[in-house]
Amino acid sequence: AQSVSQHNHHVILSEAASLELGCNYSYGGTVNLFWYVQYPGQHLQLLLKYFSGDPLVKGIKGFEAEFIKSKFSFNLRKPSVQWSDTAEYFCAVKGLTGANNLFFGTGTRLTVIP
């Protein structure tokens, strides 16, 4: 069965600090990988996605993520966070064979202190 693990439940950073949020998935086949963000009071929106090709993908607002197939990981990074990055971040995986619905991790709450 597919599963997604996000080990950081709540991360607190000061502005300008670097960010890395961990995401590991369990799935035996080819996958598409996603990071979604939910800003306070807003709905879930796509931050970035990986389908194939360059394992380093860039998303909106300066975020990037690296797919490491051997580690089943898809960690999210940002070199310098801003107060406006305060949000909940969800990693998700979608298998391309069998049940291809989207599986979400439990989310990581990021609080950026000005």
Place this chain on the structure above:
Amino acid sequence: EAGVAQSPRYKIIEKRQSVAFWCNPISGHATLYWYQQILGQGPKLLIQFQNNGVVDDSQLPKDRFSAERLKGVDSTLKIQPAKLEDSAVYLCASSLEGGGYYEQYFGPGTRLTVT
């Protein structure tokens, strides 16, 4: 373009009552999803429609939950009777098609509290 619309935004009911949620997807999107997000967890897929047909409802508690998308556009999700553990945010999402390469767009959700 207009996003995914959901109503109501909030609902409080007592256990054993029934409740219904409505979703209007983005125009032209063939695939519609209902997710349940319990506090502290990520969204979990309940049911996926392709046009007006069900693609996946394996996680839907069919003894109390039902969903329909009769004309392939709007959808309703119903819970009858509700239990305390149904307290959650119910998210609707839509995508152009249902394959793994299509982005899902989420609505604002309906927050259900069962007392």
